[in-house]
Amino acid sequence: MKGVLLVNLGSPDSPTPKDVKPYLDEFLMDERVIDVPLWLRNIIVRGIILRTRPKKSAEAYRKIWWEEGSPLIVISERFSQKVKQKTQIPVALGMRYGSMTIKKAMQELHAKGVDEVLLVPLYPHYAMSSFETVVVKAMQVKDEFFPDMAITTLPAFYKNEDYIDVLSKSIAEGLKDFKYDHILFSYHGIPERHIKKSDPTKFHCKIDSNCCKTNSVAHHTCYRHQCYEMTEKVKENLGLSNDKVSLSFQSRLPNDPWLKPYTDYEFERFPKEGIKRLAVITPAFVADCLETLEEIAMEGKHQFQEAGGEDYKHIPCLNDNQDWVDVMVKWIKDWELKETLPV
Incomplete structure (x- = not known):
């Protein structure tokens, strides 16, 4: 059975x-x-x-x-x-x-x-x-x-068409009536060494500007590549322009290189570059949790506004x-x- x-x-x-x-x-x-x-x-x-x-x-x-x-x-x-x-x-x-x-x-x-x-x-x-x-x-x-x-x-299922469709639909609903300057896809962070440890080839993943774009069997277990791939698929699905979307990685331990750019650094950088109205999506999670509700929806908003941001919206996960x-x-x-x- x-x-x-x-x-x-x-x-x-x-x-x-x-x-x-x-x-x-x-x-x-x-x-x-x-x-x-x-x-x-x-x-x-x-x-x-x-x-x-x-x-x-x-x-x-x-x-x-x-x-x-x-x-x-x-x-x-x-x-x-x-x-x-x-x-x-x-x-x-x-x-x-x-x-x-x-x-x-x-x-x-x-x-x-x-x-x-x-x-x-x-x-x-x-x-x-x-x-x-x-x-x-x-x-x-x-x-x-x-x-x-x-x-x-x-x-x-990061690139499954059915999943991308429902995720995109949820994001579009969350963006309705919100006049944003920028959309940030904030993914859960992991140490850089995890990327290399998960590489079955033991040579492809260099965590640079090219390896995630170069086809490889390593992509099946590469978290970084999959985050970039998901972002691109949602952008294409929603018709979002490249200059309006970026991604970052949240949550890290000190004294250890984790995937960059860091989300909290982006919250401080955006207002200085004229991005005053920010929408944030957390697509590494299917359900809202401590990292989305406290770290992003609460602390992230505070940090963005302290840096000079004016309007901030966290778009919920797919949940139920x-x-x-x-x-x-x-x-x-x-x-x-x-x-x-x-x-």
């Missing part, structure tokens, strides 16, 4: 340091997130970061926390329920980190007789710290607890948008009935 496992990032159980600390510990101790030897990761995470970060992160979570709970969890549950209502096979929701574990979701499917699973990492792009770690964790859980279960993984639900249902049915997956 076939079933579907949707997986997103996860969230602490509450916006308190007590619950944020174990969540951050699990997240940051993931070798695909902070990819250094275990002994050094222990020093960085448990010896340094977890001494101060839980309190600061809890404060950030409190700013965005909904009455129903974590926005990411609530939105993901709403999306999952809508998908369930339009499919004939079991659908379960799990999180890579936190108490809504992948194991619990797989157990839910197993209890319903599911032995063939479509694993759907809810990330449009491939990155070792997001898409890859979900797949690796799911396979580890399967091998340990559900060895007879077969898993097929939905590929990264019905068009997005319909695309996911289509992909599931294609896999269920035809054994085909989107490209």
Whole structure:
């Protein structure tokens, strides 16, 4: 029997340091997130970061926390329920980190007789710290607890035409009645070394102005290329001019080169160059979360306006948008009935 496992990032159980600390510990101790030897990761995470970060992160979570709970969890549950209502096979929701574990979701499917699973990492792009770690964790859980279960993984859908269409439609709706000077596509940041580690050729990715434009098998696992590709496809779909659109990368750790340009630097630069009305899109995420609601919608707006910007609009993620639900249902049915997956 076939079933579907949707997986997103996860969230602490509450916006308190007590619950944020174990969540951050699990997240940051993931070798695909902070990819250094275990002994050094222990020093960085448990010896340094977890001494101060839980309190600061809890404060950030409190700013965005909904009455129903974590926005990411609530939105993901709403999306999952809508998908369930339009499919004939079991659908379960799990999180890579936190108490809504992948194991619990797989157990839910197993209890319903599911032995063939479509694993759907809810990330449009491939990155070792997001898409890859979900797949690796799911396979580890399967091998340990559900060895007879077969898993097929939905590929990264950053350039899928159906997805680009619904994303573009959502962006167009968000831009309606907003007279912008510029549109910034702000993607989640990752260390530059992750790009090179994910390069199967071990020589193509140089993180320069050419490698992302030169065709290569490396693009299948290159987060940077996929962000540029998605931006270009949305620009083409919406007929946006090059001078009105740019991309950047948000969230980074200090003392380590991450993908550039940095979003916060762009917020400070734009007003100096006459860009006073800014629209910001966060297409690395399918659901709004701490990084979109606090870092971009709140802190980003403040930073832009402090630098001299006048009007700022954050365009929400697709969340539980019905068009997005319909695309996911289509992909599931294609896999269920035809054994085909989107490209």
